[in-house]
Amino acid sequence: MDTSDLDLIADLKNEKTRDLAFQTLVNKYKERLYWHIRKMVMDHDDADDILQNTFIKVWRSVEKFREESSLYTWLYRIATNESLTFINSNKRRSMVPMNDTSEFLMNNLESDVYFDGDEIQLRLQEAILKLPEKQRIVFNLKYFEEMKYEDMSQVLDTSVGALKASFHHAVKKVEEYLKNID
């Protein structure tokens, strides 16, 4: 584990240094976690809410953090779970019946005023949203964030082999979608 993260954890567990250490943690990870969440839920306002909830959860449970994984993967794991909880609860609450998650996320993407991509970027996002949930997360973490499979394995609690297979299938499906656009 990163030595600065080890120091940070020690400071977070110490009541006297916790506040300052938490500020350091937020400043260090807010952008990375934000983009991870944003790619999962698409909408900026939703991503903002989830990011805040993620850090609040971190604040509440940092004392119980057992350091079996790195701080970085632990944060990603919380952010991923918060995003999935949000997606599932919104699907249940929605008045309009939706066939799957991709439909809900596609609506989010289309209504997001902070989407700045061109036509091909929009098609790529559409292709990603068509993927099954797990493959979508794996694709985003590997393709955009270039996360190591070993770290991803800790975030998603899945074997490296299964993650490699998921990414392979996801790439194939995205390629197929992009080929058939016209």
Add this chain to the structure above:
Amino acid sequence: MEELQNIAPELSKIKKENPFKVPEHYFDDFSARLQMKLDAEKIEVPKQQKKIIQLLKPALTMAAGFALLFTLAYWPLKLITPNQQANNTGIEIDINEMLYANMVEGIDQNSFYALLDEPNNSTQLSDEDLAIIVNSNSSEYDIFSETIK
């Protein structure tokens, strides 16, 4: 990434860039906004109090449930039962009065005075009873004429 070019040439053509953006100064303001939310949460419920409430929650829920059941069962009963008792008592009183009135009305004048004169008569009538009997069977004139005899 070479492998990616082989299995996904179309995907490889797309420039890997972030198509999303955020409002201006979003990340600069984020820490301050988060701190406000955390401060509000710290004030909201003190930890110890929260624990006690959580421990007592099942017992309080059960007690509230029993209280509700008791209220729902007891009050309707209380509202109905006393009235029924009162009504029953009222009916009894009415029946007794009716029987007494019938008996009194059934006695003719001669039988009544014979009853009074009977030496072995053990029935002790109060002045009030006598007055009722006399009033219900005799007119003012009869009473007057009997008393001057």
